[in-house]
Amino acid sequence: MSVGSRKRSVRYTGIDLALLAVTAVVSGVIFTANWTFYYVIEAFAGPIGARLLTYGLWFIGAPLAASLVRKPGSALLGEFLGALVETLIAPQGGITNAIYGFAQGLASEVGYAVFLYRSWSLLPTALAGFLAGIPAVALDAILFEVVGTPFEMTLWVVAAGLSGLIYAVIANLAVKNLRR
Amino acid sequence: MARAGFKPSSLFIYSLTMASLAFIGRSVEFLLIPAVVNGVLGFGLGSRKIGLKLLVALMIINVWGALINAVYFSNVGTTLLDLGFIKINSGVVKAFLMVSLRFFLVVGSTLIMLSLSNARDLIKSLESDLRIPSSVAFSLAYAFRLFPLMARDFKEISIAREERGLKTFTLNPKHLKTLLTPLLSVGYERALWAGISSEVRGLSSRRKVRSNRNLSVGDLLIFAALSAQVLTAFLTELTLRLF
Amino acid sequence: MVLVVLQANVSEAGYVANKAVLHNVEVNVSDGEVVAIAGPSGSGKTTFLLTALGVLNNLLSGWVNGRVRIDDIDPLDPLGFQKIFKVSGVVLQDPEKQLIMPTPIDEVMFILENLGVDVEVASRKSMEYLNMFGLSNKAYEHVENLSGGEKRRLSLAASLVHEPNMVFLDEPTASVDPWGVKEVKNFIRNVKERGKGVLIIEHKVKYFIELIDKLYVINEGSIIKVLSRDDLNDQAVLKEVRELGVDVTPIHEVDRRDVSNARYVGGDVVLEVDGLTCWYDGSSPIFKDVSFEVRSGEVVALVGSNGSGKTTLLKALSGFHRGCSGVIKTKDGVSQSGKLGRSVFYVHQTPDYMFVESSVEKELLQTSRFGGVDLNTLKSMFPWFNELRDLPPYKLSLGQRRWLSTLIAWGFKPRVLLLDEPTAGLDLYLMRQFKELVGLLKRSGTSFLIATHDPRVLVEFADRALVLKGGRLYEDDVFKVALLLESVAGVY
Numbered sequence: 001m002s003v004g005s006r007k008r009s010v011r012y013t014g015i016d017l018a019l020l021a022v023t024a025v026v027s028g029v030i031f032t033a034n035w036t037f038y039y040v041i042e043a044f045a046g047p048i049g050a051r052l053l054t055y056g057l058w059f060i061g062a063p064l065a066a067s068l069v070r071k072p073g074s075a076l077l078g079e080f081l082g083a084l085v086e087t088l089i090a091p092q093g094g095i096t097n098a099i100y101g102f103a104q105g106l107a108s109e110v111g112y113a114v115f116l117y118r119s120w121s122l123l124p125t126a127l128a129g130f131l132a133g134i135p136a137v138a139l140d141a142i143l144f145e146v147v148g149t150p151f152e153m154t155l156w157v158v159a160a161g162l163s164g165l166i167y168a169v170i171a172n173l174a175v176k177n178l179r180r
Numbered sequence: 181m182a183r184a185g186f187k188p189s190s191l192f193i194y195s196l197t198m199a200s201l202a203f204i205g206r207s208v209e210f211l212l213i214p215a216v217v218n219g220v221l222g223f224g225l226g227s228r229k230i231g232l233k234l235l236v237a238l239m240i241i242n243v244w245g246a247l248i249n250a251v252y253f254s255n256v257g258t259t260l261l262d263l264g265f266i267k268i269n270s271g272v273v274k275a276f277l278m279v280s281l282r283f284f285l286v287v288g289s290t291l292i293m294l295s296l297s298n299a300r301d302l303i304k305s306l307e308s309d310l311r312i313p314s315s316v317a318f319s320l321a322y323a324f325r326l327f328p329l330m331a332r333d334f335k336e337i338s339i340a341r342e343e344r345g346l347k348t349f350t351l352n353p354k355h356l357k358t359l360l361t362p363l364l365s366v367g368y369e370r371a372l373w374a375g376i377s378s379e380v381r382g383l384s385s386r387r388k389v390r391s392n393r394n395l396s397v398g399d400l401l402i403f404a405a406l407s408a409q410v411l412t413a414f415l416t417e418l419t420l421r422l423f
Numbered sequence: 424m425v426l427v428v429l430q431a432n433v434s435e436a437g438y439v440a441n442k443a444v445l446h447n448v449e450v451n452v453s454d455g456e457v458v459a460i461a462g463p464s465g466s467g468k469t470t471f472l473l474t475a476l477g478v479l480n481n482l483l484s485g486w487v488n489g490r491v492r493i494d495d496i497d498p499l500d501p502l503g504f505q506k507i508f509k510v511s512g513v514v515l516q517d518p519e520k521q522l523i524m525p526t527p528i529d530e531v532m533f534i535l536e537n538l539g540v541d542v543e544v545a546s547r548k549s550m551e552y553l554n555m556f557g558l559s560n561k562a563y564e565h566v567e568n569l570s571g572g573e574k575r576r577l578s579l580a581a582s583l584v585h586e587p588n589m590v591f592l593d594e595p596t597a598s599v600d601p602w603g604v605k606e607v608k609n610f611i612r613n614v615k616e617r618g619k620g621v622l623i624i625e626h627k628v629k630y631f632i633e634l635i636d637k638l639y640v641i642n643e644g645s646i647i648k649v650l651s652r653d654d655l656n657d658q659a660v661l662k663e664v665r666e667l668g669v670d671v672t673p674i675h676e677v678d679r680r681d682v683s684n685a686r687y688v689g690g691d692v693v694l695e696v697d698g699l700t701c702w703y704d705g706s707s708p709i710f711k712d713v714s715f716e717v718r719s720g721e722v723v724a725l726v727g728s729n730g731s732g733k734t735t736l737l738k739a740l741s742g743f744h745r746g747c748s749g750v751i752k753t754k755d756g757v758s759q760s761g762k763l764g765r766s767v768f769y770v771h772q773t774p775d776y777m778f779v780e781s782s783v784e785k786e787l788l789q790t791s792r793f794g795g796v797d798l799n800t801l802k803s804m805f806p807w808f809n810e811l812r813d814l815p816p817y818k819l820s821l822g823q824r825r826w827l828s829t830l831i832a833w834g835f836k837p838r839v840l841l842l843d844e845p846t847a848g849l850d851l852y853l854m855r856q857f858k859e860l861v862g863l864l865k866r867s868g869t870s871f872l873i874a875t876h877d878p879r880v881l882v883e884f885a886d887r888a889l890v891l892k893g894g895r896l897y898e899d900d901v902f903k904v905a906l907l908l909e910s911v912a913g914v915y
Binding site for chain 2: 020090098
């Protein structure tokens with residue numbers, strides 16, 4: 001009798017869940033530290049500069065988890081669990097983090113979904129990072145009164161998206177060098 | 181096991197509702213009372229568990245951020261103050277107040293949750309009382325187990341970097357990558373064995389662990405406080421609009 | 424009546440298609456029987472364990488041709504795999520990697536919860552097992568507040584709490600000190616007495632030899648020898664097995680003269696420590712008034728149990744432990760418990776911490792640029808350079824990564840290399856490989872201070888032994904210390 005699994009199953013194994021925990025801790029800590037980076041940089045570089053340099057760090061949970069786990073839903077779970085860890089370790093931003101995390105994770109998930117979950121390489125990862133910029137700017141407007149003209153808001157989305165793209169690529173490259 | 185007379189998940193619901201209030205609230209009146217209540221309670225309870233210094237630092241960073249944001253994004257309305265290089269308009273004050281109130285509401289309620297519970301009990305309660313998927317609960321529990329280990333990884337990586345004559349950490353993307361890779365490499369191997377360890381101990385057969393505890397007085401108190409604040413918020417806004 | 428609890432007949436198995444790692448491996452374990460599988464790293468012994476548990480084909484997308492039964496469950500079948508936790512207990516190599524829950528009580532309860540045991544009952548039973556393993560006072564602490572030995576005990580408790588018929592142990596001694604080895608040994612004796620089957624994967628068979636009923640020697644994926652209890656009492660047979668790379672002989676049977684003649688007497692003093700006392704914040708000292716010196720070209724072993732302060736001492740010497748008093752002197756200057764610049768270099772046992780580049784070649788380039796040793800010299804000292812130059816360092820084998828991280832450290836031209844448990848997880852062959860590297864680097868006059876509880880380091884390549892015990896440091900005969908470590912572990 002020959003037993004072996006040819007195709008990768010979509011079910012999450014204990015290994016996948018443990019990997020999600022690893023990325024959740026890494027991104028949870030990055031998310032927490034990023035608050036300080038963001039406020040400091042915004043004071044010097046303005047809203048666009050700050051979005052470009054720091055926002056992507058808040059989206060990094062999705063590309064990290066998706067590049068490692070490579071299963072449908074991993075981007076959403078990675079970002080969301082990272083945000084939950086952030087909530088549990090530091091009251092900075094409180095439980096709204098989880099709401100941001102869910103929305104950003106969902107947007108990143110779309111990046112992989114449009115490739116029908118066939119590729120987990122640089123291209124979908126970059127897209128996933130970029131897409132997270134949209135809900136981030138939208139939630140900022142609701143919660144932090146960060147509202148501008150449509151033109152300004154578009155610029156912010158692009159800046160946040162580009163930032164997401166850059167850090168998503170870094171996350172993907174960091175995973176590439178692992179032994180597995 | 182004797183524990184406090186409420187479920188940590190009730191606190192979670194409380195905190196989540198308060199955060200939703202912050203999202204819904206669009207006026208100072210609406211946010212004022214919940215923000216003051218949660219701010220005072222949360223910072224009071226939190227200072228004992230987390231330390232006053234850290235909380236004050238946190239507050240300063242956020243108030244500073246709110247101010248910067250307000251100046252950048254909401255500098256409209258009548259001019260209140262002319263500093264020469266910049267005019268402060270009424271919109272700044274309103275936006276600053278709104279964001280600060282939200283901060284006290286959200287962070288205060290989260291601090292209440294974190295002070296009256298701990299991560300381990302909270303995760304257990306989310307699984308058994310709120311019935312979140314056991315896979316998500318497992319991930320969170322393992323993340324919490326990993327935390328000190330990964331803090332140690334980070335410390336060791338920093339030592340090695342310093343010995344090799346490199347800066348510990350900057351925002352430079354290349355630095356970020358060279359920090360992430362060893363962290364993930366060690367984490368990956370650990371996760372691999374942890375995953376095997378969980379599967380050979382029946383993770384995939386895990387049923388949701390059902391709690392057989394009923395709501396206690398403590399839980400009811402939490403929900404009463406929650407309802408009272410939601411009602412007050414809406415009533416205050418209504419009253420002020422009518423008169 | 425004797426029942427067979429594990430019946431495995433694997434004709435072929437592997438991780439990737441068409442590449443078999445195991446060939447015709449047949450292993451049977453009856454209840455009350457302790458069976459060991461021994462072989463060098465890469466021989467397929469861990470792969471066999473993963474195969475027998477159904478992990479290889481169900482979890483790691485590998486493949487298996489053959490038949491396995493644990494009790495009456497077929498772990499190769501996906502549905503059977505989900506049930507094996509009911510009949511088997513598993514202890515993995517590294518307790519730190521095996522433990523998955525934040526607190527000991529959750530760790531032990533995990534399997535009971537999955538079995539659907541009532542919460543109250545599960546909680547009571549878990550406490551009973553924690554108590555049995557001396558951990559009841561730590562039940563609700565974070566697992567990282569436990570010592571290395573306590574973590575090992577916790578992993579043992581968690582594998583037995585549901586009273587399985589079969590217990591698997593994967594190199595249970597690899598990451599514990601001799602005191603921990605003794606506990607593992609007692610555990611195995613206990614499980615055997617309960618009439619359950621035990622399968623141990625281990626290359627240091629000498630630790631368990633009197634408990635073993637049957638020994639399989641595996642090499643290159645095939646069973647090359649099966650030894651019965653009688654064979655294990657036969658010195659001639661054991662000698663044969665030792666030649667196959669399996670560690671079956673206690674140290675006192677190794678020829679002592681071979682060892683003591685090789686001791687090297689160092690040159691000038693390169694490191695002098697005087698009256699060093701270190702502590703953690705606000706607590707009593709970890710060790711007190713420690714004084715010693717290291718001479719050039721010497722290999723000094725720093726021996727002690729887990730938690731005796733070995734790592735703290737190394738960190739203090741390299742300036743990474745705040746909270747010390749005393750004097751540390753090197754040829755390049757005096758330090759009042761501060762940094763010694765590049766005179767010493769600390770290397771952790773996890774080589775991955777050390778890497779900062781994306782390929783082996785770039786690692787050596789960085790080392791050469793920042794450390795000052797000629798790049799070609801470094802290349803020539805990494806035996807696998809030509810085949811591995813473009814590979815990320817993380818993808819190398821454990822032996823190669825240890826070699827690379829030690830070489831990088833040496834490339835910064837320290838007078839003393841401080842190595843923390845450099846032989847952990849290495850089999851006899853890889854340990855000798857590491858010894859070769861130490862010999863190579865020693866020739867340049869570099870000294871070594873090696874924190875270890877591995878008797879093999881003492882016997883095979885340490886020139887001197889310093890023992891850290893009860894907060895005090897003393898020097899002792901290398902061979903004597905090695906014997907002491909083995910007797911603590913219960914090897915006679």
